[in-house]
């Protein structure tokens with residue numbers, strides 16, 4: 001049985017330490033969500049029942065939008081950050097809202113900090129499960145087809161430190 005047709009590049013970011021340092025110093029975190037801290041840059045976006053206002057994308061993230069465009073063929077206009085303080089911070093099984101995305105685009109996730117696993121469960125057969133490590137500096141791409149056919153989650157992990165995920169989308173305006 002084959003897993004979800006994801007694209008995973010474990011070494012997409014040349015200097016992930018510098019990106020993590022910049023995020024730690026520059027980002028003002030939103031604490032409206034109980035499970036983890038978030039922050040949104042770019043066009044307004046409603047995610048998980050929270051409305052994020054428009055915030056200019058800083059140059060440090062625009063560079064990544066350009067690299068994602070060169071690699072995946074679409075330019076994101078929103079970057080939603082998730083801060084997992086430690087292994088107790090997690091995200092349950094879900095699929096992302098694809099109705100809000102530009103046609104033919106998906107969700108690109110850059111990870112920095114502690115390696116966490118992303119778990120997939122088939123919507124058609126819940127016994128069909130896969131997981132992949134999201135390492136410091138990696139890029140994961142999930143097409144709209146992945147979202148239609150699979151759920152994904154970031155399970156709890158014992159004894160790991162801080163991780164930040166940067167989720168890039170081309171939101172329809």
Ligand SMILES: O=C(O)CCC(=O)C(=O)O
Pocket residue numbers: 082091096109118134152154165167
């Ligand atoms: O933190 C991650 O890598 C997963 C993020 C995610 O699934 C989401 O923001 O919808």
Ligand SMILES: [Fe+2]
Pocket residue numbers: 094095096152
């Ligand atoms: Fe997601």
